Amino acid sequence: MADPPADRSGGTVLIPAPHIHHATSQHGTAVLDVRRGQWLMLDTDASRIWHAVTIRGTTTGLADEIAVPAGQDPQAVHGQITAFVDDLTATGVLIDTDWPPRRRRRWWR
Numbered sequence: 001m002a003d004p005p006a007d008r009s010g011g012t013v014l015i016p017a018p019h020i021h022h023a024t025s026q027h028g029t030a031v032l033d034v035r036r037g038q039w040l041m042l043d044t045d046a047s048r049i050w051h052a053v054t055i056r057g058t059t060t061g062l063a064d065e066i067a068v069p070a071g072q073d074p075q076a077v078h079g080q081i082t083a084f085v086d087d088l089t090a091t092g093v094l095i096d097t098d099w100p101p102r103r104r105r106r107w108w109r
Helices: 044-056 062-070 074-090
Strands: 014-016 020-025 028-033 038-042 094-096
Touching: 014 044, 020 044, 028 044, 038 044, 044 062, 044 074, 062 074, 074 094
Parallel strands: none
Antiparallel strands: 014 094, 020 028, 028 038
C-alpha cells in the first residue's frame, strides 16, 4: 500500500477543487474554473508547482528541485511557491483537505 502524500507545510494536503478542470502540455497548464467561467494559464514554472500539488498533494522538496539546478536560493524559491499556492487556495482553485468543508450558501438564503 502506498504512503499518503507528504505534507506541504504544517500538515496540509492540497487538491484541485471539484469545479476545476486542467490539462497540461509541454508549454504549460490550462486550468478552467467552470463555476466562474475563467481560465488560468500557467507557464512552465507554475505548471511544475501545479503538477507537484495535483500529483503529490504537496510542494515539499520542490523549492530545492527548482532552486539548486538554477543556482538560486531555495528559501527565496520556497517563499514564491508558498505565495503562489496560497493565492490558488484563497481563490478556491485548490482545496486544503485539512480544513472543514465550507457551508454551502443556498440561493434562497
